[in-house]
Amino acid sequence: NAGVTQTPKFQVLKTGQSMTLQCAQDMNHEYMSWYRQDPGMGLRLIHYSVGAGITDQGEVPNGYNVSRSTTEDFPLRLLSAAPSQTSVYFCASREVTSGANVLTFGAGSRLTVL
């Protein structure tokens, strides 16, 4: 049981480049989400999904796109990277139907935009 797997762990981009952060979970969790972590600001929700084909915006969605074509995967796309998107990104999932409420986090992806 691998839990939540994020790739890549590290990435350096130039301003204007695009990339996709991958997130996969093998726990059959309905809910998946992306957070960014910045010093002194905690974790801020970017986008989340409550099931395949359903996504919604979080607190800081601008500059990011998501899609959910399968239960297992929830990629985060940066269409035109900006230095303000330099951050550590975390994917998290949770089971919804049992009401467990506990988020399971991936190990994180550190992104630097030059």
Add this chain to the structure above:
Amino acid sequence: AQSVAQPEDQVNVAEGNPLTVKCTYSVSGNPYLFWYVQYPNRGLQFLLKYITGDNLVKGSYGFEAEFNKSQTSFHLKKPSALVSDSALYFCAVRSPDSWGKFQFGAGTQVVVTP
């Protein structure tokens, strides 16, 4: 809107002494409250949660937290701190009506000295 405040950026404690990390929240309705811990270069790990019932909840690694509705607080405590407890601690809240969105505090760095 929901919010979480962790008033201390850092808490310093000597090994063997009691540890307290403070958290206050604002949410409509009855809150779902959580504590997570983050070790360096790792994702967040779940420590404990309050959903309903007994105001004192016990979690992993000897941690506990007390829900105080009148003070809207959910402070994390450990009777005797260990050097290995040194980490970044996050409080989080979710309203039952906003089940897609967890709100995290800014985090409190705990430093336990031998």
